[in-house]
Amino acid sequence: MTKRVALVTGGTGGIGTEICKRLARQGHTVVANYLPALQADAESWQQQMKADGLEMHIVPGDVSSFQSCANMVQDIESRLGPIDILVNCAGITKDKTLRKMTEDQWFDVININLNSVFNVTRQVVEGMTGRGFGRIVNISSVNGQRGQFGQANYSAAKAGMHGFTMAVAQETAAKGVTVNTVSPGYTATAMTDAMPEDVRNAIVAQIPAGRMGSTNDIAFVVAMLCDEEAGYITGANIPVNGGLFTSF
């Protein structure tokens, strides 16, 4: 298998960490992006990975800023070489019903979850099409597909990500680049831990699989899409939600 350079935004987070581990175990050079203000946390994450036998690179970058992403990608490519795999995994929630949602809560979620996908992907797409190989995976959500009470901002951003996926997949398919979405359901991470317990319990009770997803459930699919052999899957959305929302 060809060894690639993979950038995972939000790579030190719950789902991001598992994606980094899986890609690293496959032999790729993995770079985890983190928010510049969280450098100490990212360094201890890197130490933890090292203790687990995995050599990870870390790079600061604010995915909501186009210029910060330009600097980040330039830094990675000058140190490690061209980025062939990009996983857009950075994301936040600021849940509120619309009648209570502030302008900041709306724009923060749109900037970090959706505009980030443009900000980062724009930096790597020409390199990938020029070299004739690329794998881009956007981490969306079941709540982008079905909407969720209290998540007008998040549902809009996550639905928007898949529109981006479908459009860019068409622009890049002839050049060996695939662009896909993975839509996790409720996955056991700090993000779902932060939900009100009664709301979380009520949602888990509706999951046909009878449990929340694990980060491994998600990373498995992401790694599959990043594989050399997945070159004919593009513009797709792959739900990984235990049956919580079914569609075709």
Ligand code: CAA
């Ligand atoms: N459907 C219909 N009505 C509902 C409802 C629902 N799902 N949930 C609450 N309500 C009702 C309440 O019964 C209440 O009714 P009354 O006013 O008649 O008593 C009313 O709506 C409450 O509305 P408020 O605007 O006052 O809401 P709140 O301030 O109490 O809290 C909330 C709302 C912050 C959105 C809270 O419900 C919440 O945190 N929900 C979780 C949302 C969620 O699923 N987030 C996912 C986070 S994880 C993630 O995002 C990862 C991923 O991709 C899956």
